[in-house]
Amino acid sequence: IRKKNADKLENAQVSMLLFYHMLAIVFVQIFIFSGNWALAKNINFYNVRPPLDPTPFPNSFKCFTCENVVDNYNCNRWAEDKWCPQNTRYCLTVHHFTSYGRSTSVTKKCASRDECRFVGCHHHRDTGHTECVSCCEGMICNVEIPTNHTNAVFAVMHSQRISDGSRWTVNIPLLASVIIILLL
Template sequence: MLSAQCGWVLGCLVFTLLHQRAQAAAAAEGTLRHSSPEETTADPDSESVTCYTCVNVSDNLVCNRFAIDRPCPQGEDFCHTLHIMDSRGHSVIVNKKCTDRSECSPKRVGCLDIDTQKVCVSCCDEMYCNESAPSNHTTATYSATRARRREQRLQRLGAPAGGGCRHGCLLTSFALAALARA
């Protein structure tokens, strides 16, 4: 028999699946409207993230204003921002996109001076987290907040320690993986 804790988790997973399917159906029918970052009330740990996206734009504000508002494709869980500035610190190019973990890691972010230009890269994994463009070592950062929370949650679901959930949590972690693929 599942413990109360595992039953609650399983119930949440079923609710999340039903909610995601309803959103997908609404999007397919064209009844789901795009919302601004301020209006987004989605679960911060849901599978897809939405990033500002633009290619070779000369200004961060222009990029954000005309960015396409659509969730990142499956498997692309990070927002990647490349910002190139001239010797006076003025923007030359701003590129923002969705990407996967292979392109976003702590070793791939930061700033580098090349000739008279500065190139800065940042990566993050939360909804609209790439609103600002990195301009120095303080703002050119790596953040994997959602990934860390998701890993912690999966460890809790699969671990029998403390919660009294032995057999059901293993089943629940399999159910979570199946729901994530659905």
């Protein structure tokens, strides 16, 4: 009887272990593939990390770049991922919008200091549109669009810029998989 009870207990433990293992696999798969189910509007443009590829020259940087795109979201979403030329130092954003605040055109690009001297907002009476221009210094710093005099500015960093290519990042699905495997 003891042997029979021990066999039943062992079978139950094996079944429970298999159940937990399958549950862990399902959890990991759902976690990994859940990113594909999210709507594209949930993209976090603030969490953009510089690429690990070598920079073309010291203090190189990238900006969101687009030309006459209908709104900020589409500009950031489809922006080219390329290094700015060596003769530039800033990211420029030009935003055209109606008197109701609806965007009509967004242009973002790498810029020199000369191109950044026209920051601010200017209302065009003949068309009724407003144009706001901003410049910023730093890696992909032109996430937002200028909409008024408080954010249509020339923002520069006062500290020395350094490349942060050795920064560690965590791959959440991989970390979750390792933890679950270790628990089993």
